[in-house]
Each structure stands twice: as C-alpha cells, then as structure tokens.
Amino acid sequence: MITEMNNMERVFGRPESLRPVSTHYCPGCGHGIVNRLVAEVIDELGIREQTIGVAPVGCAVFLYNYLNVDMFEAAHGRAPAIATGCKRVHPNMTVFTYQGDGDLAAIGTAETIHAAARGENITTIFINNATYGMTGGQMAPTSLVGQKTTTSPTGRKIERAGYPIKMAELLATLDGPAYISRVSVSSAKYVVRAKQAIRKAFETQIKGLGYSLVEVLSPCPTDWHMTPAAAIEWLEENMLPHYPLGEFKVPQEAR
Amino acid sequence: MITEMNNMERVFGRPESLRPVSTHYCPGCGHGIVNRLVAEVIDELGIREQTIGVAPVGCAVFLYNYLNVDMFEAAHGRAPAIATGCKRVHPNMTVFTYQGDGDLAAIGTAETIHAAARGENITTIFINNATYGMTGGQMAPTSLVGQKTTTSPTGRKIERAGYPIKMAELLATLDGPAYISRVSVSSAKYVVRAKQAIRKAFETQIKGLGYSLVEVLSPCPTDWHMTPAAAIEWLEENMLPHYPLGEFKVPQEAR
Amino acid sequence: MDKRFMTGNEAIAEAALQAGCRYYFGYPITPQNEIPEYMSRRLPEVGGTFLQAESEIAAIYMVYGASGSGARVMTSSSSPGISLKQEGISYIAAGELPCVIANIMRGGPGLGGIQPSQADYFQAVKGGGHGDYHLLVLAPSTVQEAVSLTMESFDLADKYRNPVMLLGDGFIGQMMEPVVFEKRPAVSLPAKDWACTGAKGRASNLVKTLNLDPAELEKHNIKLYEKYQKMRKDEVRLENYLTDDAEVVIAAYGSVARIAKTAIQALRQKGIKVGMIRPISLFPFPYQAFADIAKRVKKILVVEMSMGQMIEDVKLGVCGAAQVSFYGRVGGMVPSYEEIVAEIEKLVKVAP
Amino acid sequence: MDKRFMTGNEAIAEAALQAGCRYYFGYPITPQNEIPEYMSRRLPEVGGTFLQAESEIAAIYMVYGASGSGARVMTSSSSPGISLKQEGISYIAAGELPCVIANIMRGGPGLGGIQPSQADYFQAVKGGGHGDYHLLVLAPSTVQEAVSLTMESFDLADKYRNPVMLLGDGFIGQMMEPVVFEKRPAVSLPAKDWACTGAKGRASNLVKTLNLDPAELEKHNIKLYEKYQKMRKDEVRLENYLTDDAEVVIAAYGSVARIAKTAIQALRQKGIKVGMIRPISLFPFPYQAFADIAKRVKKILVVEMSMGQMIEDVKLGVCGAAQVSFYGRVGGMVPSYEEIVAEIEKLVKVAP
Amino acid sequence: MSNSEKKERRAGIVINEDYCKGCGLCLSACPQHLIKIEESVSAKGYYPAAFVDPEAKCTACALCARMCPDVAIEVFKAKNKVGGNE
Amino acid sequence: MSNSEKKERRAGIVINEDYCKGCGLCLSACPQHLIKIEESVSAKGYYPAAFVDPEAKCTACALCARMCPDVAIEVFKAKNKVGGNE
Amino acid sequence: MERKSICTNVIMAGFGGQGLMFIGKLLAYCAMKRGLNVTWIPSYGPEMRGGTANCTVVISDQPIGSPVITSPDALIIMNNPSLEAFEPRIKTDGLLFINNNLVTCQIKRKDLQVISVPANDAAVEAGEKKAANMVILGTYVARTGILTKEDVAAGFKEFFGAKTEYLASNMQALEKGMSYA
Amino acid sequence: MERKSICTNVIMAGFGGQGLMFIGKLLAYCAMKRGLNVTWIPSYGPEMRGGTANCTVVISDQPIGSPVITSPDALIIMNNPSLEAFEPRIKTDGLLFINNNLVTCQIKRKDLQVISVPANDAAVEAGEKKAANMVILGTYVARTGILTKEDVAAGFKEFFGAKTEYLASNMQALEKGMSYA
Numbered sequence A, B: 001m002i003t004e005m006n007n008m009e010r011v012f013g014r015p016e017s018l019r020p021v022s023t024h025y026c027p028g029c030g031h032g033i034v035n036r037l038v039a040e041v042i043d044e045l046g047i048r049e050q051t052i053g054v055a056p057v058g059c060a061v062f063l064y065n066y067l068n069v070d071m072f073e074a075a076h077g078r079a080p081a082i083a084t085g086c087k088r089v090h091p092n093m094t095v096f097t098y099q100g101d102g103d104l105a106a107i108g109t110a111e112t113i114h115a116a117a118r119g120e121n122i123t124t125i126f127i128n129n130a131t132y133g134m135t136g137g138q139m140a141p142t143s144l145v146g147q148k149t150t151t152s153p154t155g156r157k158i159e160r161a162g163y164p165i166k167m168a169e170l171l172a173t174l175d176g177p178a179y180i181s182r183v184s185v186s187s188a189k190y191v192v193r194a195k196q197a198i199r200k201a202f203e204t205q206i207k208g209l210g211y212s213l214v215e216v217l218s219p220c221p222t223d224w225h226m227t228p229a230a231a232i233e234w235l236e237e238n239m240l241p242h243y244p245l246g247e248f249k250v251p252q253e254a255r
Numbered sequence C, D: 001m002d003k004r005f006m007t008g009n010e011a012i013a014e015a016a017l018q019a020g021c022r023y024y025f026g027y028p029i030t031p032q033n034e035i036p037e038y039m040s041r042r043l044p045e046v047g048g049t050f051l052q053a054e055s056e057i058a059a060i061y062m063v064y065g066a067s068g069s070g071a072r073v074m075t076s077s078s079s080p081g082i083s084l085k086q087e088g089i090s091y092i093a094a095g096e097l098p099c100v101i102a103n104i105m106r107g108g109p110g111l112g113g114i115q116p117s118q119a120d121y122f123q124a125v126k127g128g129g130h131g132d133y134h135l136l137v138l139a140p141s142t143v144q145e146a147v148s149l150t151m152e153s154f155d156l157a158d159k160y161r162n163p164v165m166l167l168g169d170g171f172i173g174q175m176m177e178p179v180v181f182e183k184r185p186a187v188s189l190p191a192k193d194w195a196c197t198g199a200k201g202r203a204s205n206l207v208k209t210l211n212l213d214p215a216e217l218e219k220h221n222i223k224l225y226e227k228y229q230k231m232r233k234d235e236v237r238l239e240n241y242l243t244d245d246a247e248v249v250i251a252a253y254g255s256v257a258r259i260a261k262t263a264i265q266a267l268r269q270k271g272i273k274v275g276m277i278r279p280i281s282l283f284p285f286p287y288q289a290f291a292d293i294a295k296r297v298k299k300i301l302v303v304e305m306s307m308g309q310m311i312e313d314v315k316l317g318v319c320g321a322a323q324v325s326f327y328g329r330v331g332g333m334v335p336s337y338e339e340i341v342a343e344i345e346k347l348v349k350v351a352p
Numbered sequence E, F: 001m002s003n004s005e006k007k008e009r010r011a012g013i014v015i016n017e018d019y020c021k022g023c024g025l026c027l028s029a030c031p032q033h034l035i036k037i038e039e040s041v042s043a044k045g046y047y048p049a050a051f052v053d054p055e056a057k058c059t060a061c062a063l064c065a066r067m068c069p070d071v072a073i074e075v076f077k078a079k080n081k082v083g084g085n086e
Numbered sequence G, H: 001m002e003r004k005s006i007c008t009n010v011i012m013a014g015f016g017g018q019g020l021m022f023i024g025k026l027l028a029y030c031a032m033k034r035g036l037n038v039t040w041i042p043s044y045g046p047e048m049r050g051g052t053a054n055c056t057v058v059i060s061d062q063p064i065g066s067p068v069i070t071s072p073d074a075l076i077i078m079n080n081p082s083l084e085a086f087e088p089r090i091k092t093d094g095l096l097f098i099n100n101n102l103v104t105c106q107i108k109r110k111d112l113q114v115i116s117v118p119a120n121d122a123a124v125e126a127g128e129k130k131a132a133n134m135v136i137l138g139t140y141v142a143r144t145g146i147l148t149k150e151d152v153a154a155g156f157k158e159f160f161g162a163k164t165e166y167l168a169s170n171m172q173a174l175e176k177g178m179s180y181a
C-alpha cells in the first residue's frame, strides 16, 4: 500500500515536533490526540526551538518523551509555578504547561488561579478527562455528579463531594487571562476546532497578551471502564452538557 | 457620666460573645469592627454554644482571645480545610472561618475554592484589607494596581504582579456556594449592612444551604501608613470602585 | 478467627475502621491508593466520612480539624505527598492532636518512582517539619502486623495526644497476605475534654500552636519533650530474632526484615550464626537493644532500602562499641536474601 | 572597603545580588521579610525579577523553573514556610538544580513564635523531604559571614548542581552589624548546558525527577550519593576557637556560637580552658573534627537553641570517645553566656 | 433638631478608656459632632475619645458605637421612648 | 459519491502498525467506512486498524488521522488536485 | 512432585490485561484456604494501564520470610518480553510454563523443565476465550500438585464472588490446562 | 566614664512608636563610623503594630561575641511596663536612663545610677515634640562619652538621609538631652 501512495503527496502525517515513538497512553486515550495538536501548532508557528514545555504529573507525564522541545517535568500541580519561573527567565520563549484535571483543578488550584490572575504570559493546555487517569481512576474535581470512580464507588454525591468545577468559566472571570476556551476531542470536527484554539492560545502568548488556557474534554477509556468508542460517546452525552464548548475570554485586540 | 446614664437603658454595648478584653489590633483597624459584628450575630442567633470558629494566621490570629466560643487556630491559609474537618465531625455546629486576604486569596486559594466548590456547609468571613497586615504590609493578591506596599515599593505593577483578585465574584461563579456578598466597614451605614450580610451567611449555614462567604473591605491604617480617618477615606475612594459591594450569590430559597 | 486475604493497604484501612476511625481525608498517590479507595467504600457503610481532599495539604488540615473536634481520624499518602504534609504534621504535633498518618513509601527523591523504598526514615523519625517535635513511628513487616499496629496507633495517638506515623514501604502496602482481625481489648484513654465540640456548659476550648511569648513557647516545648521521654521509656517495640547465640547481627525493619529472615535461615544452614534486631517502633528507637547487643556482638549489618538512614540511629545506639556496616538498595530496587547472605559472608570473612 | 550597617536579612539579599542572583521568588513570613522587601526594591534596579508568589510552595517551584532555565535564583522563608517547601526541595535536589534557600528559623513547632530558634537543624541536614538527598547547609554566625556564605552558596550550588540552604536563626536575620561587600574572585563553574533555554542547535533538554525503572532510579541515587561524598570530602567548613589547649569543648553554630565565645572568654578569665568547634557547614558535618578532638578532650558541651538536634551529629563524630552533654533553650529563648558559663562549670566540677 | 436650648438628657454614650485607642472613627461617625479626642494620654498610652454633649443632642443613634473598632462605646437611651436605633 | 465502479486511486491512508493500538476511533471517524480492525494481533499485542478501500473511495479528508490518538495514520492524495482537506 | 514440607514460589508475567494478577491472587487465596501461608506481590510498569505486569506468589507451610524472589522455583510466562526478562532468573531445573500461542521467542536455557501450553487455543476450546490465564494456572497446579481443581473452584467462588456460568467456563479452561501438565 | 578599652552595651525599651529602635540604630551606626564594632538587635512583641519593643546595642573595640545581653551596662526606659521588665536585669551600678515624663513607677533597686530626663518636655522645648527619643539619646551619649554631638549629627544625616530642617530640630533635642547627663 505504501508503494501505492508513492506518487501521491502526503497531506497528513506526524508533525515534526512529535518524536517518532509510540506513546504509553492507553488505546483511545485523548492525550494522544492533544499531544499531536500541540506539536502541529508548534510546527505551524515555527517555534520548536523557542518553546519550553512543562509536563504534569498525570498520564501525560511522559509528554517530554514525545515532544521534541526543551521540557520540564513538574511536580503534581505545580506546572504553572515552574512555567512562571521559566518565563521570567526567558520572556522571549513560548512557555506552556500541559496539565490534567487533578493536576490543574485540585492540587494545583492556587498555582493555576494565580498564574492566571498575574496574567502570566504562558499557555496552559488543560486536559479534562473527569478522572485521575494515572493513579487508576479516582474522582477528580471535574468528575460529574453521579460518576462512578474508584473513590466515589456509588457515584459522585453532591452532599459529600460537592460540585464539579468548571475551570474555564472560573478563570474567565479574572482580569489576568487573555484567552480562555473549552474544546473537545470527541470528534474530528471538534479536533479541528481544538487545534484552532490551541493555536490561538499560543499566538496570544507570542503577542504578549497574557495568560491563555485551552480546556480540552478528553476521553479516558481505561478509567471510565469503556471501549474507546463508548468513551467518546459518554463524553459527548455527559460531559458536553455540563462543560459547554466555546471561548470564554478572547484577547482584547482580537475581539 | 455613667451615673447620668443610670436611669436609661443600654441600647448598644459589648455583645456577650465578645470577651471583655482589649484587643491587640492597631487603632482604627477594621478587624475590631468585624470581630464585634460576628459576636453580635452569634448572640442574636443564640448559637454561642453551638459555634466553632477557625482563626487565621494574620492580624486576626488572636480572634480566639476575643470570641467566647470554641475555636481553632489555623495554619496560614488552611482554615477552610480545618473547618471542613470540624464540620464533618460536628454537622450540627455552626462552623466559621475568619480569614485575611493573604490567608484566603493567596496561600489558601485552593482550600477556599474547594471548600466553596464542595458547597461545604460553613461560613467564611473574609477581611480584605488589600495588604498583609500581620507581617508588616506586603502586597496582597487584593492590593490595588499602583498601591505601594513593602514588596511593591513603587506601586503594584500589572506587568510584574498581575491584577488584584476579586474573590467574591470568582467564588460566585461556582455551583457550591449558597451565599456570597461583599460589604464594607468604612461607614456606620455600611457596618449595618455588613452585619446583615454576616447574619445572612450564618443563617444560610444553619439552614444547611451550603457554603457562605462575606468579603469585608476593611481599613489597615498601620500598613497603609495613614491615620484611621484617612484610611477610611482611602478605602472608599480606591477600594470601593474596584471591589463593588453587593450580593453575588444568594440562596435559592431566598431569591 | 476468619482469615482474610488482603493487600496491606486494604488491611490498614480495615484495621483503622475496626479501631473506631470514622474519618478519612486523603489524596490519591501510588502505591497507597487502595487505602482511600477502601475507605470510600467502607466508611459510608459504617456512618463515617470519606473525603477526597483537593491536595495532601488540605487533607492533613482536615485531619487537624477533625482531630481537634474530638474524632478518630486518619490520612495516608506516599513520599512526595507526605513531604507536602510536613507543615501540617508539625502543627498537629504542636497542637497535640491525636491522629494516624500512613506513609507507604516509594522511591525518591522528587517524583522518583512507585516501587518500594525506605528512604523517608529520616523524615519520619527526625522530623521532616520544623521545630522540636516527634511522631510515634511504627513500621510493620507483615500485613498482619500492619493490622495490629494500625489498631494500636489510634490508641497510642489518643494516649499521648500525638500523631502516629505508620511507616510502610510499597511492599507492605501492595502485598497480599492472610490476615485475622482480632478484637483489641479496650484501653482506658484520657477524655478529650480539650476538643472543640461547642462551648456548652463549660469554658470555651482552643486548639492552637502559637505562643508569642518565648517563655511560654519554651514551656510548651519542654512539655512535649517530656512526652517524648515517656515514649522513649514506655513505647519501644522491637523484635529480637535469633540474637541469643548470634555472632553477627542484622538491623532491619519493615519488609527488608522479612527478607533478612530468609537470609538468616540460609546463613544458619551454612553454619554462620546470624541474628536480627528489628525495630518496630522507629521513634522511639530501640537504642538500648543495640547498646546491649554491642557488648557481645562485634559486627552489625544494617540493611535498608535507602542509601543509609537508620544506620545513624544504630550507630547512636552502638556508640562505637561494635562495627556497623551497611548494605542498601534504593529507588525501588530490593535487597534480595542472596545479596544479604553475600554481605554477611563478606563481613564474617574479614577479621574484626 | 566601605562598611555598611545592615540587618542580616538585608545583607543576605544584597550579597545574593552581588553574587549574580537576578531572580527571587518568595512569600512573606517573619522574621525574614526584609529579604523579599529588599529584593523587591533592588532587583528591578539591576534588571532582575522579584516576584511575590502566592505561597511558599509556588515560590519553591518558581525557583525550580528559573533554576532549570539556567538562572541564579533564590528564595527565603522561615520555619513553617520551609516545611511547606519540602516536596519542592526534594524535587530540586533530585533534579540537580542549583539554587539558594535561606531559612531564618523561628520557634516551633507549628505556628510557634517569631523569635530566634535553631530547631530546624534536623530538617535541614537530614532531609525534611522524602528520599535520599542532601542540601549543602551553611550556618553563618555574624552578618559579615552571612554575606560571604551567601555569595559562596551560589557558587557551590552551581558547582554541585545542588540546592544550598543558608540556615540562620532569627538573630542572624534581624541583627544589624557592619558589613563589607568584597568582590569574590571569579570561580570557574561548569556550563549549564543541561538547562531549558530553547532547543536551538542542539538536542532538547529535559529537567525531570521521575525514573520509573528502579534500576535507573537506583543509579541516579548513587550518582547523587557520590556527589554528597564529594561534598563530605571537600566542603567541610568549621571554626576551631581556642581548642588547642582546651580541656572542655563547646559545640555550637550560628549566633549561639557567638554567645559561647563570650562565655569562653569569661571562663578563661576564671582559668577554665574552654574551646569551641563551630560547624559552619552543617552538611557536610565536620565529624572528623569531633573525632579528633575526642581523642584529647573528654567533655563536650553542645549548646543549641533547640531541644537537642546537632548533638546527634556531634555524638556520631565523637563515637563514644568523649562525654557529650547538652544545654539548650527553645521557643525563642536564648542561652545567655552566663548560663553557658554555669553549664561548663557544672561539667568541669563532676569527675568524668 | 438643632434646638440648642438646654435639654434634659434623653440619650448618651459612655466611652470606656480601657478599650479606647483614640482612633477617632467615632468622631467622624457622630452626626451631631459630640465626640472629641482628649488632650491627655490614657493609661494604655492613647489619647482617648470623650463624649461632649452639653446640649443633650445625642440621639442614641449608635453610629459612633457601630464604627468603634474597640467596642469602647456603650449607648444609652431614656426608657420607653421610640428612637432611631436598630 | 457512492459511485461504486472501480476507480483510479486518488487518495489513501497508511496505517503504521508500530503505532496503532487498535482503538478503533478512526473507524467511526471515516465517513466512507474504509477502515476495519485486523483479526490478528500485532507485534505490540494489539489488533491494529487496516485501510480497506477497494473502490478507491477515500477522499483524503483526514478525519481518521485527526482522530487517531497514536498518530498512526498518514494521509496521501494525488498531486495537483483541489480537495476537501484542511 | 510430591508434597512434603511445602515451600514454593512462582513468578507470573505478561501483558497488562492477561489476567496474571488474577490467577496469582487466586492461587494464593486457594493455598491460604488450604491452611498454607502465602504472599502475593504485584509489580506494574508505569502508573498507567497496559504495558507489562508480573506478580510473585510464595506458598509455604512455614512463616514466609522474603516475599520477594530473585530466583523463582517456577515461572508462568504469557508474552515474549516477559520471557526475556525472567528466563535468566529462574532456578536450575525450575518449571517454566509458557503460553506458546503468544510466546514465540526461543528458550535459551537448557536446564529448565519447560511446559508449553497453547493457552489461548485451549481457552477457545473451553468456550471462554479470555481464560488463557486459567488454562495455564491449571497446568501449573496440576504439575506442582499444589492445589486440586476443587480447591481452585472453591477459591474462585468465594474470593471473587463469580457468577456460576462464568465459573463453569473458567473451570473448564482450568481442567483443560491441567491436561497439559 | 573614660574611654579605655571600649566595651559597653545598652538596652532601650518602650512603646512601639517611641523611636527607640531608631535611636538604637543611630547609636550603633555612629559608633561604627567611629571605627568600633557594633551590634543592634531588635525585639518586638506580636507580629502586629503597637505594644512594646526594645533593642540591644553592643559597642566594642573588640570583635563582639554575644549580641544578646542578659545584664546590660545601661538601660534607656521610656514607659512603665519596660521599667518593670528590665529593671531587675541591669548590672549593679548600671546606668538607668528614664523618661520621667512617662515613667511614673517607683524604681525599686538602690544600686543603680539613675538619670532621670523629662524627655517629652525637653523635646517640646527643642521644637520637635516627637524627639523625646533624641533627648534621651543625648543624655546617654553625654553621660557615657561614647559619642559626640557631631558624631550623631553625621550619622543621622548619612544613614537616615534626613532633611536638614528635620536634622536641626533633632540635634537641638539631642543637645538638650546632653545637658541632663
């Protein structure tokens, strides 16, 4: 078949900033899609050599094995602080964090809110998969009401565990952020939009406009105990209604 | 003069829940007013023996010397977590925290947001004096743009230190809180409203409706380097425009 | 008694329940997730509260709040998470609040790995937090012992109004073994009349750690110190394993001690008389046992899953009276009994 | 050289600036607020960055980020704040990131007090965080020494790719003394080719601490260990004060050592020959100096503003060869020279 | 209201010198301007506030007391009268 | 579009078996239903996806590739043609 | 192999989803029910799913010292990488159980007793294609004589609370496996 | 008091706002400028404003050992609570400077040299009513002979960058104070 394609031109393939290695993600995991989107944006903007990434503690911890840019591995939740330290030293680099919902919305809440409030000129890619993937599927701050996880075995109960947090909406109320949006990777159409959002976030930073964040709704088939296809479906049926997609804050100049 | 009042009735005096001791607060400090308001509300609701308070690390650390209720002294920023532990053990007690802006909006951001998001059935009295009073007047997350503090000696600069955080507005976007309002103690009129808000917050908890918070704009003449009167004026001229007073969230049933 | 087949983590959780613990606050981290997961299932069944905190820091202060409210409460975590709790642990010790903290250690430093380790010994016994305080630190070496020490921990915590740390390595947490849950005899414990429960019919209570008057703070420190002295006197726990006729003694705790037992059996079959002192309480440390053994045995091999931490306490006990050697594996690597055999053989070969 | 009259805190900040530190991340806490306050004034003047973090935890990870980006960077705090940084410190040590951390100790545990203390010794030297790592720990005893040790700290940090802790008590921070800022000779230091600066014209760099393969993590631990061994060999710093003819020796560090000096002068006037070993580097600890002195001097008095922490290291050095006694004040109480004189007199009176 | 004849006192305040720190917030709060700061220092080292109401203008409105951060002010009122308080 | 005569291949995809984990997301993404899961296990232990397009219906829309979490799909297209991609 | 003083151990290794942890626990549980001392230790790869996994089971009528085994008495191997990782560690004359439907690499050592089982095929035959793990467990227990089919059935039911149909097919797989001993 | 081998120390204590920290620093700074070794140590009450405060100054031509002084050579006392706190600590025959405008309590010890200064009154006279601290510093330096008025003036200007008018009135207060020595 490869020979069959020989006289054709490649219209889609692995972005250059993404190393030619297999990932450790489970089959059907949304992280893989978003890793690629970030690499594509870095390629398109031509900033591979001017980019410094911060990987989270979470399933995406090995992001540095995939992206071919300088990278930090953060402590759980502290990526925004690390990115801040880095950005202050290298104001001309494009500095981004990539974080899960446990990482960003639980243990890292303060670091997230304050990087945003400072208008720290960094970009955050926030993977909301409504669970703690890496540690085996515990309840996340973004787990839905009624969602069964290993630490909400009978489903998340409001009385005990409270309400799922909408980080994009929360952050958009602050003065610091320039760009905040929520996207999904549950269909190819959404994936295209997700990439546009990520690009916009990086561009916001490059223009020096301040903090940018893209929340990505992303399936975790393993910890949801579903097939990849079922996970996509569950995401669209359950997460989309609670976590509406859209732009919650756009840069002044782009309004 | 006391004799002169002898045949009159006392229409205003020290609330019972407030111990008859002199405070360590500086002259003209807003903490004193709010301490009294909390005591008045406890008296009016008749809940002195069913109340457990959590004092912050900040100028109000000695709150437990003034309020005659069971109390915890928290670690800096952790009052909401302590109150959560306490409330879960004593669901029928009225549990409140009293916190400064450094305590609540800086180091304690995560604990605050998550207690609120959980709809933890506790009440928070949040003293926003736009500075770290106890440690000598450093910049707080709520310090205004341009405000001179010991760590923003040329005035708070957005480029370096970002934007002041409006906690009441931020928290009101969450699903967990039942009652969120902002009041001021810069005039007797406002003080009356402040007390109403504090009462409403406590009542919200007693009715079991969820998290309640009252943000109180409060003068810190010492660290603002002003006379008490000038501090009041500065508050009204500078803080009120940035931190509008009002109710940002009211209980469902009370709407 | 019914034997149950459980992981150490589950057994610790169940033992806590049976010891009357009704409040658990924690945050996920490998290799101890089975504790919160078990608690999230079981606590609501017995009318207790499981709450997954937003962070390890929030968790330890929820423990502070629940303990200060008079409840039996626990938290658990693993190395990086325990580091985050250090401020809170110092506060809890300062405030004299009883609670149980399990640390199922993993390889460090930093994010490290998720395999078993014993490299948080110093943190646990010398005080990873600030100020002069101590935890009571207990180190089980079997799942069954994890059960009995967990139960005992709650009593000790209440008895001394002091936090107790259950220090396990990843093996203790994730290994499955048969366990029996025996009812513990009821212990008479001091009333918690200091706790915040609402100031009804009594003067108000206060849980605090601030003492701006140095003389007062010194007094408080001395009070704490006297408590630790009492623990040193009354709470030392250790196992002497074949030390009576031993010519060489191994010092090891936790799961390393089990591996050492297999090594000792193998060595004794070869005719080398080896014994072991296994500290069960790491604080208070059994210094005297080492001082005593050093009168008779001239070679002590400390085996740890660390670069050498407990060895300092062994040396403080031995106080120059015997030669103290070390064998350690780290980062999730485990000393095999064959390696221990080889180390001992090396040791006995060289003249003292 | 111009003499300046400064608090220790200000002097540390200025020394850091002069040593090329251009990034400071911190959070207010008494008694070290003059460091961030000074930095907030001066750093912008020299093109550097001062940032008041939202917490001590954020501050230490900003340091992680700035150090990993190749910059000279510092943070400072006091006891409770340092406890909060323990996870981050373990990460920084694991990631081999050079930086300087000042701990201006106050009375603990818990919120404690704001007066001087030395009760964070264990935390600093044994590792308050998880895993096998060490900080280089330096303890100045005058404001002038605070200046020189601060400057040196940055070089040592870069030389070893290791965090350095400047361990001062509240006196060192808040005392004012004359100081001279001498230019330090330039030291040749390894290039920071491992730092994240953008992967231009080279393979990408990675700052990390995770090693899921235990064999790899063990290797990394051994690599760190060898670094600590090198420090133990090359970086021991101490002051011998009148030890040559001494019959009794005091062990003390930081401002307690100054007080001890006054005591020693008073004692010598009374004809009692007392000397002092003052560890300047607490890690690496001058064990050998104590081993050596113990061959000759049979009584050693350790004086600390704690319930007794450094005494364990002194004992490990002495190894049973001399009697080691302790005198301590805590919680912000300070041993006066008169008290030390009395302790020594007691000591020399009793037959050994 | 601005009846300046000598009236019977129907309301008044008592300032507790042990509590008063002389901040002066009660001064600005009193609509009748009935409070001044003493010239001499108190035992606590402050210049305390004093109630000066020769014309018995005090209405027991308690605005002074509500602003007092040190709960130094007690407000009194003749019994069985309807007044502007609470 | 549903012209089922044998056409000249003007577009197609290549699935890299080293990357493919057989998640099947590409299957649902392909509007032409040109992808199926293999019956046999790959060297990595997965049942990988396979491109089955005997009728040359592939439009190089790349929807499959965009959904592939493992970047296992490359999309090709005959040169010098205007198409529905990007 | 006769049962005298019982003291044996086995490492089981394969891909994440192959159910090796399960049969390890089952073996240990059943042995416990037979009155023996047992330990079961898992070892996973990275913190996420997939990858390789293995567990160690020690069974003894004496108190168990080391639950960690460098040189096991027996190995159950369900994929190629595990063969590579563990083959060098097994004892001389040790029992090497391999699933020859998946393990295609050459066994290098000549000093081992190799028991080669077409576990996947056998599972399909037994009507429960996911039960390759049960097949090889069957071979192991039969060969070592450590447990009977009834022991396993009882343990299966009790510990894992399995539904009866599910149990039946798994027992068939087990039996099938026993025939390869 | 003659200057031979200089080695002296003083504790200054009073309310938070009385400027004792300031004159302590000033004294130390001026002594440093004269080539002496000095230490200055503050001690505050709680972390907030107000309350009592004190500082200790040690001046010596030798390297200074202990900057902490249990029994000071001299005391400057500006309020009653401080008298109570520090009177028992001063050396026998020590110099006790008190501001008799504020210190009304009885001095109990009989073994001290008490120098009683109406510092507030003198400050008012000097035209700078806030300069009671400078008055008593003047008395202290004159009595001990440790510094001249010019030493203080130079230090004031250099270290605190004071405006000239401000300096002048403070110097007048200082001079006034010297007259009480």
Ligand SMILES: Cc1ncc(C[n+]2csc(CCOP(=O)(O)OP(=O)(O)O)c2C)c(N)n1
Binding pocket: A056, A057, A058, A059, A060, A076, A099, A100, A101, A102, A103, A104, A127, A129, A131, A132, A133, A134, A135, A140, C027, C028, C029, C030, C056, C080, C081, C084
């Ligand atoms: C301080 C600390 N606490 C906890 C952990 C354990 N831990 C690792 S990843 C993780 C959560 C991951 O969840 P999330 O951030 O949502 O990322 P995901 O894996 O879902 O992508 C946790 C709790 C840790 N490594 N460090």
Ligand SMILES: Cc1ncc(C[n+]2csc(CCOP(=O)(O)OP(=O)(O)O)c2C)c(N)n1
Binding pocket: B056, B057, B058, B059, B060, B076, B099, B100, B101, B102, B103, B104, B127, B129, B131, B132, B133, B134, B135, B140, D027, D028, D029, D030, D056, D080, D081, D084
């Ligand atoms: C962990 C920790 N960090 C820092 C401090 C020091 N500290 C005490 S109070 C305070 C800030 C107080 O400011 P705020 O919360 O605004 O209260 P205020 O005094 O203004 O009422 C700080 C930083 C501390 N005690 N503990």
Ligand code: SF4
Binding pocket: A024, A025, A026, A028, A029, A030, A031, A059, A129, A133, A134, A219, A220, A221, A222, A223, G048, G049
């Ligand atoms: S556990 Fe979930 S988030 Fe993690 S790699 Fe697997 S599917 Fe992705």
Ligand code: SF4
Binding pocket: B024, B025, B026, B028, B029, B030, B031, B059, B129, B133, B134, B219, B220, B221, B222, B223, H048, H049
């Ligand atoms: S410093 Fe400010 S907040 Fe603190 S007591 Fe004084 S005036 Fe009040």
Ligand code: SF4
Binding pocket: E012, E013, E029, E030, E031, E032, E033, E034, E035, E057, E058, E059, E060, E061, E062, E063, E064, E065, E075
């Ligand atoms: S009660 Fe009203 S009128 Fe009377 S003194 Fe107070 S403020 Fe003035």
Ligand code: SF4
Binding pocket: B028, E015, E019, E020, E021, E022, E023, E024, E025, E026, E027, E048, E049, E067, E068, E069, E070, E071, E072, E073
């Ligand atoms: S408001 Fe209170 S403290 Fe302030 S001056 Fe008036 S009475 Fe005194």
Ligand code: SF4
Binding pocket: F012, F013, F029, F030, F031, F032, F033, F034, F035, F057, F058, F059, F060, F061, F062, F063, F064, F065, F075
């Ligand atoms: S490129 Fe489009 S048509 Fe072709 S296989 Fe992929 S999804 Fe189907």
Ligand code: SF4
Binding pocket: A028, F015, F019, F020, F021, F022, F023, F024, F025, F026, F027, F048, F049, F067, F068, F069, F070, F071, F072, F073
């Ligand atoms: S989406 Fe990718 S990984 Fe998944 S089956 Fe298709 S080609 Fe394979």
Ligand SMILES: [Mg+2]
Binding pocket: A100, A101, A102, A127, A128, A129, A130, A131, A132, A133, A140
């Ligand atoms: Mg997640």
Ligand SMILES: [Mg+2]
Binding pocket: B100, B101, B102, B127, B128, B129, B130, B131, B132, B133, B140
């Ligand atoms: Mg404040």
